[in-house]
Amino acid sequence: MAPTLFSHPDRQPQKFRPLKALSHFRKLIKDKEDTEQVFHIFEALPRKSFMDDARAFVESDLGRRLMVSEPYLPDLLDDHEWIGTLPAGSVGDAYVTFMRREGLSAAGLVAESDKMGRPQYDDQVQWFANRLRDTHDLFHILTGYGRDALGEQCVLGFTYGQTGNYGNAFIAYAGGYELKRRVKGDAPVMGAIRQGQRHGKAAKAIIEQDIRSLLAEPLEAARARLGIGKPTLYEEAHRAYRSRGIDPYNFLAAKAVAA
Numbered sequence: 001m002a003p004t005l006f007s008h009p010d011r012q013p014q015k016f017r018p019l020k021a022l023s024h025f026r027k028l029i030k031d032k033e034d035t036e037q038v039f040h041i042f043e044a045l046p047r048k049s050f051m052d053d054a055r056a057f058v059e060s061d062l063g064r065r066l067m068v069s070e071p072y073l074p075d076l077l078d079d080h081e082w083i084g085t086l087p088a089g090s091v092g093d094a095y096v097t098f099m100r101r102e103g104l105s106a107a108g109l110v111a112e113s114d115k116m117g118r119p120q121y122d123d124q125v126q127w128f129a130n131r132l133r134d135t136h137d138l139f140h141i142l143t144g145y146g147r148d149a150l151g152e153q154c155v156l157g158f159t160y161g162q163t164g165n166y167g168n169a170f171i172a173y174a175g176g177y178e179l180k181r182r183v184k185g186d187a188p189v190m191g192a193i194r195q196g197q198r199h200g201k202a203a204k205a206i207i208e209q210d211i212r213s214l215l216a217e218p219l220e221a222a223r224a225r226l227g228i229g230k231p232t233l234y235e236e237a238h239r240a241y242r243s244r245g246i247d248p249y250n251f252l253a254a255k256a257v258a259a
Contacts, residue, residue, distance in 0.1 A: 042167035092215035161200025
């Protein structure tokens with residue numbers, strides 16, 4: 001059932017706590033798979049426009065329709081049997097291939113978020129916030145950024161361009177700096193992240209799409225319709241790493257080369 005209340009009266013405004021964000025970032029760089037830390041960082045760096053953006057979308061015709069008609073996104077995205085009926089080359093086809101290869105699930109991302117123990121409210125703000133969380137791995141598919149160290153920073157840069165979320169910007173650029181510090185060379189790390197941010201700002205908002213319809217679209221057609229640019233500097237960075245014998249998908253090996 002679609003939530004009818006915009007914001008629950010018990011919902012408390014989040015406080016801006018940059019030192020807390022820094023503490024959780026230090027934990028994240030020790031283990032990039034510790035996704036819980038990402039959610040702590042987002043909570044510590046709230047953006048002022050979040051509630052206004054949420055209200056604008058949930059009160060739009062599309063937002064009202066999706067709240068009623070769209071399945072719970074983690075269930076939809078983890079329904080690989082249904083997605084498997086979509087055509088080869090579709091967004092959904094690429095998504096399932098990616099998730100299986102990486103050993104990921106939408107439910108797993110929810111579980112990481114739930115570790116924080118934050119109260120959950122049956123309101124429209126929660127529905128909107130959940131979309132931001134649940135579409136993360138779709139961003140990887142649509143942008144072409146992988147789950148390597150730089151790819152994660154670039155997709156967060158793209159997401160910052162889309163949403164203006166300070167947490168995305170903080171992790172993207174702090175992570176890029178950390179990568180530059182650990183792996184010396186001429187790979188355009190910060191340039192690739194900035195390009196991702198520009199592409200995100202220029203593209204149509206992915207979280208405002210009908211996700212079920214988006215999954216059925218041919219991948220290249222979806223990228224063109226949404227106006228998502230090619231990740232040329234990210235690809236250039238990968239070439240630069242490989243020219244030095246560094247596997248961009250093996251950060252530990254890259255660290256050993258730099259030592």
